[in-house]
Amino acid sequence: AQSVTQPDIHITVSEGASLELRCNYSYGATPYLFWYVQSPGQGLQLLLKYFSGDTLVQGIKGFEAEFKRSQSSFNLRKPSVHWSDAAEYFCAVGVPYGGATNKLIFGTGTLLAVQP
Amino acid sequence: GAVVSQHPSRVICKSGTSVKIECRSLDFQATTMFWYRQFPKQSLMLMATSNEGSKATYEQGVEKDKFLINHASLTLSTLTVTSAHPEDSSFYICSARAGTINTDTQYFGPGTRLTVL
Numbered sequence: 001a002q003s004v005t006q007p008d009i010h011i012t013v014s015e016g017a018s019l020e021l022r023c024n025y026s027y028g029a030t031p032y033l034f035w036y037v038q039s040p041g042q043g044l045q046l047l048l049k050y051f052s053g054d055t056l057v058q059g060i061k062g063f064e065a066e067f068k069r070s071q072s073s074f075n076l077r078k079p080s081v082h083w084s085d086a087a088e089y090f091c092a093v094g095v096p097y098g099g100a101t102n103k104l105i106f107g108t109g110t111l112l113a114v115q116p
Numbered sequence: 117g118a119v120v121s122q123h124p125s126r127v128i129c130k131s132g133t134s135v136k137i138e139c140r141s142l143d144f145q146a147t148t149m150f151w152y153r154q155f156p157k158q159s160l161m162l163m164a165t166s167n168e169g170s171k172a173t174y175e176q177g178v179e180k181d182k183f184l185i186n187h188a189s190l191t192l193s194t195l196t197v198t199s200a201h202p203e204d205s206s207f208y209i210c211s212a213r214a215g216t217i218n219t220d221t222q223y224f225g226p227g228t229r230l231t232v233l
Contacts, residue, residue, distance in 0.1 A: 044224040
C-alpha cells in the first residue's frame with residue numbers, strides 16, 4: 001500500500017540556520033511527490049512538486065527538494081530559515097485514482113518552530 | 117492564478133442540524149474536486165472525490181449519506197454534513213484539480229472549521 005512517512009513530528013531551528021525536513025514514501029511506480037505548507041488555521045499551499053526530470057526541484061519561498069529513488073526519499077531543504085517559515089509541512093505522494101486523476105496520500109506532517 | 121475559496125471559514129451549529137460548505141475554484145475550471153478532513157495535529161484524510169456532473173466517490177469508512185457532496189459546475193462543489201454531531205467537529209478542506217493548468221496538482225482552499233455543539 002502507498003504511504004508517506006515524515007519521521008520528525010516537531011523540529012526547532014534557529015533563524016538563519018539551514019533546514020532539512022525528511023520524507024520517505026512507499027510506492028511501486030514512479031511517484032508524483034509534493035510538499036505543502038500549512039499555517040495555523042489555513043489551508044495548504046503548494047511549495048514544490050516533482051513529476052519527472054531533474055531530481056532537484058526548486059519551489060517557492062527559497063525551498064528545494066531532492067528526489068532520491070534509491071532511498072525512496074523526497075527531503076525538503078532551505079539554506080536559511082526565516083521566522084515566517086514556522087508552520088506545518090506536509091509531504092504527499094500522488095497515486096492514480098481513476099482516469100488521469102491523482103489521489104494525494106499525505107504524511108503526518110512536521111511542525112517547524114523557528115527560534116529568534 | 118489557481119485560487120480556491122471556501123465558505124464559510126468557520127461555522128458553529130447545534131447537534132442535529134445540517135451544514136453546507138462551499139468550495140469554489142475562482143480562476144480555473146476544476147473537473148475534479150476533493151474533500152479532506154483534518155483532525156487536530158493530524159494529517160489530511162481524503163473523504164471523497166467529486167467529478168463535475170457525476171456522483172462522488174467516497175473513501176472507505178466515510179458515510180455517503182452523512183457527507184453529501186454535490187459538484188454541480190466546473191467551479192463549485194458543496195459538502196453538506198447532515199444531522200451533525202459533536203464528533204463531526206473538524207477542519208474540512210477542499211482542493212481542486214486544475215484540468216487545464218496542470219493535471220496533477222491540487223490547489224487547496226483555506227479550510228472550514230466546523231464546531232458542533
